[in-house]
Structure formats: structure tokens, C-alpha cells
Amino acid sequence: MDENTRLPHLVQPARKQYGYRPNLRQVTIVLALALMLPGCGPSSESATVSAPPPQVKIAQPLHRQTTEWDEYTGRIEAINAVDIRARVDGYLEKINFVAGSKVNKGDLLFLIDPKPFKAQLNYAQAELERAKTKQELANNDLLRAENLLRAKAISTEEYDGRNKGLREAAAAVKSAEANVYTAKLNLDYTEIRAPISGRIGREMITVGNLINAGADSTPLTSIVSTDPVYVYVDADEQSVLKYRRQNQQLKNGSTDLKGTPVQLAIADEADFPHQGQLDYQAPSEDAATGTISLRGVFANPDELLSPGFFARMRVQGSTPYLATLLPDRAIGTDQANRFVWVVNQDNQVVYRQVTPGALIGSLRVIREGLQPDDWVVIEGVLKLKPGITVTPERISLADTQGAQ
Numbered sequence: 001m002d003e004n005t006r007l008p009h010l011v012q013p014a015r016k017q018y019g020y021r022p023n024l025r026q027v028t029i030v031l032a033l034a035l036m037l038p039g040c041g042p043s044s045e046s047a048t049v050s051a052p053p054p055q056v057k058i059a060q061p062l063h064r065q066t067t068e069w070d071e072y073t074g075r076i077e078a079i080n081a082v083d084i085r086a087r088v089d090g091y092l093e094k095i096n097f098v099a100g101s102k103v104n105k106g107d108l109l110f111l112i113d114p115k116p117f118k119a120q121l122n123y124a125q126a127e128l129e130r131a132k133t134k135q136e137l138a139n140n141d142l143l144r145a146e147n148l149l150r151a152k153a154i155s156t157e158e159y160d161g162r163n164k165g166l167r168e169a170a171a172a173v174k175s176a177e178a179n180v181y182t183a184k185l186n187l188d189y190t191e192i193r194a195p196i197s198g199r200i201g202r203e204m205i206t207v208g209n210l211i212n213a214g215a216d217s218t219p220l221t222s223i224v225s226t227d228p229v230y231v232y233v234d235a236d237e238q239s240v241l242k243y244r245r246q247n248q249q250l251k252n253g254s255t256d257l258k259g260t261p262v263q264l265a266i267a268d269e270a271d272f273p274h275q276g277q278l279d280y281q282a283p284s285e286d287a288a289t290g291t292i293s294l295r296g297v298f299a300n301p302d303e304l305l306s307p308g309f310f311a312r313m314r315v316q317g318s319t320p321y322l323a324t325l326l327p328d329r330a331i332g333t334d335q336a337n338r339f340v341w342v343v344n345q346d347n348q349v350v351y352r353q354v355t356p357g358a359l360i361g362s363l364r365v366i367r368e369g370l371q372p373d374d375w376v377v378i379e380g381v382l383k384l385k386p387g388i389t390v391t392p393e394r395i396s397l398a399d400t401q402g403a404q
Contacts, residue, residue, distance in 0.1 A: 053390050054380060054388070054390050055392075055393065056341075056378075056381075056383075056384070057378050058343050058393070058394055059376060059378050059394065060373065060375060061397070062324070063322060063325070064322070064323065065320045065323075066321060066325065066365065068318040068357075069314040069315065069358075070317040071313070071314040072235060073312055074233035074234075074312075074313055075232065076266075076305050076307055076311050078198070078226070078230070079230055079297075081222065082196055082223050084110075084221045084222060085213070085214070085218075086192060086211040086217060088117065089210070089212055090117075091112065091208065091210055092111075092112060092207050092208060092211050093111045093114075093207065094110065094111035094207065095109070096109055097203075097221075099202035100200070101200060102198070102226075103194045103198065103200045104197045105195065105196055107193060107194045108191055111190060117186045117190055118187060120187075121180065121184055121187055124176065124182070128179070128180050130176070131173040131176040135173050137169070138165045138166040138168070138170075142163055142166045145159045195223075198225040198226055199223070201224075204220055205218065205220055226300055227301055227303065228298055229297070229305050231296045234289065234293055235291060236290060239315075246319065249319075258279055259277050260315060261275070261276075261315075261316045262276050262277060262278055262298075262313055264296065264313050265311070265312045265313075266309055266311055267309070278297075278315070279296070280293075281293070317358070323357075323360070323366075324365065324370055325360065326363065326397075327364070328359060329378070329379075330377065332381060338354055338355070340370070341381055342370075342376055343376075343377060348387055349386065352369055354370060355368040355369055363397075
């Protein structure tokens with residue numbers, strides 16, 4: 001029997017459609033593959049295995065005394081800053097400080113050549129002596145004129161002339177005394193001394209140059225005070241009203257923010273180690289920004305804080321109260337709502353909407369939505385959905401570094 005007789009139902013259609021004669025080996029392979037394919041369906045369905053419950057870490061919220069702080073950004077500024085300028089013209093003779101060093105009030109900084117000013121003082125003192133001599137002579141003339149007038153030996157007009165001569169001589173003495181005082185003052189100004197204590201900048205003019213006096217002249221150097229320092233920030237209207245309401249309760253109705261505790265952190269600090277207090281609030285709001293300027297004052301004995309540094313300052317925004325706290329990472333966002341996952345007694349997760357408050361370190365205040373004995377998912381929140389069963393691991397927030 002030939003191949004076409006043994007497999008008529010496979011060979012004949014192929015011969016009619018494609019015009020060729022398949023051999024027996026090819027047909028056998030096709031049949032084997034056809035028998036194998038239907039068997040794949042049932043075995044793939046039977047291989048489906050249910051996934052194990054996700055593992056999560058759960059903890060009960062913390063309850064402890066908490067104080068809220070409102071954080072702002074600003075700059076550190078010196079309490080006192082002075083540009084040093086000459087008050088008399090002259091040639092710079094000496095520089096008496098090291099650039100960048102600390103100076104005390106009254107320290108000699110620059111010396112202008114004093115010789116011309118000493119000469120002016122000597123001349124003024126000589127003119128004063130001349131004026132005093134003329135005053136004495138005029139006084140003697142007036143005394144003689146009084147005797148002569150009683151004896152009717154001189155006229156009243158002559159007596160008045162000598163009287164006015166004495167007054168003129170006295171005025172000349174006062175003028176000469178003023179010139180002496182001015183000459184002494186100019187001589188003193190040749191010694192340029194520090195008007196405040198602080199850290200001094202570099203010298204802007206070197207020895208031998210002619211220095212001009214006046215407000216428009218080039219500053220010789222500058223001094224900034226370093227301890228304490230100011231930090232200025234701009235607070236919004238609602239926050240300032242909150243601080244004032246708080247002070248009304250604490251200070252028997254006073255809304256003055258002076259003395260309100262503040263804390264400071266600079267660029268390389270994560271916490272707020274510097275303690276200070278508010279000592280100034282602007283008398284009016286800036287209409288362009290809707291903010292009010294606040295100023296904190298901080299001690300700076302080690303000079304870690306330099307004027308011009310970027311700073312973060314926070315203001316005490318509440319009195320201490322008992323708060324419910326959770327790590328901020330445990331709180332999810334659902335459109336406009338905030339929520340957490342709570343694990344019940346059957347290890348099933350339940351969606352729980354909460355009302356969050358201020359951020360205290362890495363912990364968020366929960367104002368509403370949680371009970372003290374709720375077990376909240378802290379880690380593994382992204383793989384959850386309502387009603388699924390989980391494998392929980394209980395931890396204590398008090399033992400974690402996030403509990404600050």
C-alpha cells in the first residue's frame with residue numbers, strides 16, 4: 001500500500017491545495033505536534049499557585065507631650081555693622097590691626113600723619129593767648145573808665161565804647177577757644193579707633209596714600225559685631241495672628257511677641273541646636289507680600305554664625321500638648337484625603353482616613369482618625385489594598401530613630 005492509500009484524509013487535501021506529495025516522516029511529525037498541543041492547556045491551569053500574604057511592619061501610634069514649631073528661611077545679620085572712614089584729610093601713616101581679627105571698641109586702627117594738625121593746634125592756642133591778653137587790656141580800660149566817669153572826666157559815649165570793647169574781647173576769646181577745640185578734635189581724628197567691638201575686615205587703603213574725609217570717601221575698612229546676631233524672617237498673616245492669640249493666653253492679654261522662643265539651624269545642621277527669642281516684629285504688614293517681618297536674636301559666643309549665612313528659623317507655634325504621632329511615611333494620599341492602613345485582629349488591612357497636623361521631626365501629628373490601640377502599617381504600605389490579609393511584624397515607634 002502506498003503513502004496516499006494509508007493517509008488519504010491528510011494527503012489528498014494537501015496535494016490538491018499545494019500541488020506536492022508529502023512523505024510519511026513529515027506527516028508523522030505534524031500528527032505528533034497536533035497531539036501534544038491540546039494537552040498543554042489543562043496542565044498550565046493546574047500550575048496556578050496563590051501568592052503568600054505580604055509582609056508588613058505595624059506599630060501603635062506614639063502619645064507624648066509635643067510642641068509645634070513653624071519653620072521659616074532667612075539670613076543672619078550683624079547687630080552692628082560700621083564702615084570706617086576718615087574724618088580729616090591726610091596721608092595714612094600706620095595700620096594697626098590684622099585683617100580679619102577681632103577688635104575691641106576704642107582700639108587704634110589707623111594713624112594719619114598728625115604733624116600738620118599739631119601745628120594747627122599750636123597756632124590756635126597762640127591765638128587764644130592773644131585774645132585773652134586783649135580781653136585783660138579791655139577789662140582794665142573799662143575799670144579806669146568807670147572811675148573817670150564817676151569823676152565826670154570822660155563822656156558817657158567813651159565809657160560805652162570801652163564797655164563794648166571788653167565784650168568784643170570776650171567774644172574773641174570764645175572764638176579762639178573754639179578754634180583750639182577744633183584743632184584738638186582734628187588732631188584726635190588722626191587716630192582712627194574702633195567705634196564698636198567685632199571682627200574687622202581687610203584694609204582698603206595702604207600706608208602712604210592720601211585719605212579724603214567725608215561720607216562719600218572710600219571706606220578704610222569695616223567692622224561687624226558677632227555676638228549676638230539677628231535673624232530676620234517673613235511670617236504670613238495667619239501665623240502671626242496665631243502667635244498673638246497664643247501670647248494673649250500666656251501674657252494676660254498682651255499680643256507682644258517679644259520673648260517668644262525661637263530656634264535656629266544653619267546649612268549643615270539637620271536639627272535646631274541654637275536657642276533664641278523674638279525681640280522685634282514689624283509695626284505693619286507688607287501689602288505686596290502679605291507678610292510681617294520678625295527678628296530673632298541668638299547668642300554666638302563661638303562665632304559659628306556669621307552675618308550673611310543662610311538660616312532656618314522656627315518659631316514656637318503652640319503650647320505643649322499631648323499629641324498622637326506617626327511616621328510621615330505611613331500616611332498615604334488619596335486625592336484630597338490622607339489615610340493610613342490599620343491591621344485588625346484577623347490580620348486584614350482596613351482603610352482609615354485621618355486628619356494630619358504639624359510635622360515634628362520625622363513624625364506627623366494625627367489630629368483625628370486614630371485610636372491609641374490601633375496597629376498601623378509603617379512599612380510596606382505600597383503593596384496594600386482594602387481587605388487583603390497580611391503577615392504583620394509588630395514594632396515599637398519609641399525604639400526607632402524616627403521618634404524624635
